[in-house]
Amino acid sequence: MRVLIVDDDALVAQSLSTILSVEDDVEVVGLGGSGPEATERYRELTPDILLMDIQMPGGDGLSAAERILTEDAGARIVF
Numbered sequence: 001m002r003v004l005i006v007d008d009d010a011l012v013a014q015s016l017s018t019i020l021s022v023e024d025d026v027e028v029v030g031l032g033g034s035g036p037e038a039t040e041r042y043r044e045l046t047p048d049i050l051l052m053d054i055q056m057p058g059g060d061g062l063s064a065a066e067r068i069l070t071e072d073a074g075a076r077i078v079f
Contacts, residue, residue: 002027003020009053
């Protein structure tokens with residue numbers, strides 16, 4: 001499973017990446033730090049799952065989820 005992690009706290013994002021990367025069936029394909037970056041990285045990387053923070057400066061996760069789901073109704077997003 002390909003996972004994209006987006007959180008404005010780089011330590012949280014990196015920690016989640018480290019935790020998930022030890023699983024054989026999980027590949028962290030990228031990290032991001034804002035809602036707009038989540039949308040952009042989702043388009044680029046087409047992950048199976050987007051793991052995203054809700055509140056982020058520069059664009060929140062809920063708005064990013066709306067944009068992503070408009071383009072890809074089958075997107076799987078976990079907050």
